Amino acid sequence: MKRWLAALCLSLSTLSAWAVDDAVFRQHINAFVDQWHADAAKADPVYFDKMAKDGIYIGTDKSEVWTTEQFRVWAKPFFDRKKAWAFTAIKRNVYWSPDQRYAWFDEQLKTQMGVCQASGVIHNTGGKLEIAHYQLSLAVPNPLMDQFTKTIAEFESTQK
Template identity: 45%
Template sequence: MKKIVSLFILTFLIFSGSLSAQKKGFYENVQKKNINKLLDDFNTLAANADFDKYFDCFAEESTFIGTDATEVWNKKEFKDWAKPFFDKKTTWNFKSLKRNIYFSKDGNYAWFDEILDTQMKICRGSGVVEKIGGKWKVKQYVLSVTVPNEVVDEVVKIKSPIEDALIQKLK
């Protein structure tokens, strides 16, 4: 009888752990769908020059880091910079080709990296999203231009005069 009770308890614990893992996997899949939708909408809203809805994707305290070394903006600064482009309907049109999403242990934060098809050819988007009031919001977004290894020396030659001056200024 003791062996049967022990076997029952062991089976119960294994089954409970399995259900817990399944529940966690289901939760992460749902949250990944929500984050994918946020990021896809984020790109579509920019392409459609929908200023208010685009910036609603950002948390109030957020950062956008652009491709130029000087482009590190809080939400208000980025809005100020972007407003003329949205007003003239000359915004950007990014399409995600591949995206990875990872979660913090508490499930309130996720970070992502993605390969984008853009007017600048392939770029990389990466960032952090936070669940705020039940909705995912962009806390930080980083846009990077990719440089194929075969041409990096040429690119460095082109950008050196500009960036050497910035390096001296930042020292």
């Protein structure tokens, strides 16, 4: 019983240490995501350490739905050449659960593909933040949508 009480107290103190005011927590999440993007731009393998072991990354192509390990394998050629992708946040909205164990965000990004949008889920383990889910998409202007979808349909018709 004493061990259980000690473990409970330790867990609560760890959790309360992470339960900080909104502005500080938002700043912490923004800094974490900004650094994650900077790690990719530098092709620093620590990028993958910031993802949950059972995390998911969804890229812009419909075939790009990867676990963290699958994404690491796919990205290896980019990281080997020491130049991966450079995403810089234009704007980001951050939200979180009342206990701050989960945060989710949406962002607009300046990328080599033009402006993209993304959303993600971050798990706060109490001692470490980790990307649990990330989805990247192209931001297609509405006036271009008909042309864009027609081009995709034409391309897909040749892929049979």
